Amino acid sequence: MRLLACLIAAGMIAGSLPALAKDDGHPTVKVEEAWTRATPPAARAAGGFATIRNAGPEDDRLIGASSPIGTVEIHTMEMNDGIMKMRHLPDGLAIPAGGTVELKPGSDHLMFLDLAAPVIEGPPVPVTLQFEKAGEVSVEMFVAPIGARAPKGMGSKDHGDMNHDGMKKQ
Structure with missing residues (x-):
């Protein structure tokens, strides 16, 4: 019985940790504060956001992503002469050694295309990020409400009802 309790506790602790990628057994990439927005019923696209930390000694690159909700591309958005332009980054996004990259609204982000169904508040959206080295x-x-600039409490030490890996607290 004591062994079962220890195994359950270990599983709960492991499940609450941020996502880690390993390179030769050493954690290199952490993805934190991962979120997206709910979409209206007819929406065909949605954005995905997160903070990516590269604790490794070498630069890495986010080269792709996948999700069961639709096709995923890496995009950037920038303002030129008062006009917002979004474009696909087919070569991915550099994640510098010892650095942090924020995927956020109005900047670099993931783009979910050809949504299979509307994104709804409640269940989290599973995403697999592909890094060149990690x-x-x-x-x-x-999943934040439609039109949210950031989930409640994200971006501060108090994450409200969010864990550091973007998962809703139990």
């Missing part, structure tokens, strides 16, 4: 990192994106 490999695959699976995350679950918290």
Whole structure:
């Protein structure tokens, strides 16, 4: 009985940790505060956001992503002469050694295309990020309300009802 309780506790602790990618057994990439927005019923696209930290000694690159909700591309958005332009980054996004990259609204982000169904508040969205060196990192994106600029409490030390990996607290 004591062994079962220890195994359950270990599983709960492991499940609450941020996603880690390993390179030669050393954690290199952490994905934190992963989230997306709910979409209206007819929407065909949605954005995905997160903070990516590269604790490794070498630069890495986010080269792709996948999700059962639709096709995923890496995009950037920028303002030129008062006009917002979004474009696909087919070569991915650099994640510098010892650095942090924020995927956020109005900037670099994931783009979910050809949605299979509307994204709804409640269940998290599973996403697998593909890094050039760190490999695959699976995350679950918290779903914020339609039009949210960020989930309540994200971006501060108090994450409200969010864990650091973007998952809703139990």
